[in-house]
Amino acid sequence: MSEVVNVIVAFAVVVMIFRWVTSPGTDAAASSSGGPSPQAALGFRPKNVTQAMVDQVLAMFPDMPPDNVRFDLLRTGSVELTTNKILERGFLEPPPQSYYTLYPRQDVPRPAQSGARTTGAATRPPTNLIARYHLEKRVSDTTVPLDTDAGGKAAWEESAEKREASLKERKAQMILAARQRLLATQKAKEAS
Structure with missing residues (x-):
């Protein structure tokens, strides 16, 4: 029985020595860099990141x-x-x-996305759906009737390009119909 206890104590001592040797000392890291170690500051040991x-x-x-x-x-x-x-x-x-x-913040200009407006070095996405889907010209057209089934079921097109164009058109119809409903409710509120 005493041999088992000796083995357990020896194993525990070896584990503690191994942890002490492999863990970076907070005093050494703090004194060499002038600040806290990354492990102490973040609360975990940071991995190498490129x-x-x-x-x-x-x-x-x-x-x-x-x-x-x-x-x-x-x-x-x-x-x-x-x-x-x-x-x-x-x-x-x-x-x-x-x-x-x-890791101080770095102001790195990010590449501009297609369809996004740029202001200076930073890119900003459009603020509304009309600008995002480039529907400004169609908004000014007041002759478009209010479609109750905007963007409804579409027929299956033969080519991928036609399906994509159909999807874009249905999105545009849904956005324009929602805008017309919003304007109609706002006019109703103003009238009452």
Whole structure:
């Protein structure tokens, strides 16, 4: 029985020595860089993250803030896990304030997306559906009747291009019909 206890104590001592040797000392890291260690500031040991990993995630999800992507990659160390998290949740948690002491914000101009308006270095998506789908010319046309079945069922087209054009037209009809209904309700409110 005493041999089992000795083996357990020896194993525990070896594990503690191994952890002590492999863990970065907070005093040494703090004194060498002048600030807290990344592990102490973030609350976890950050993984190695390259700019290529961040760019890969941002190429798939251009609306995600780069700092949120980098922070999640520091946590997971995997592009696949980060993209799965975005797909499952639809967002990534923002990094804590301590993240910005270690990784200051960088104002990197992001590439402009097709169809987006640019103002300066930053790209901003259109603020409404009319601008997003380029329907400004059709809005001014007041002769378009109010369609109660806008965007309804469409016939199956033979080619992919025709199906895409049909879908775009149905979207445009739905947006214009919704705008007409909104204007009609606003006029009714003003009249009463």
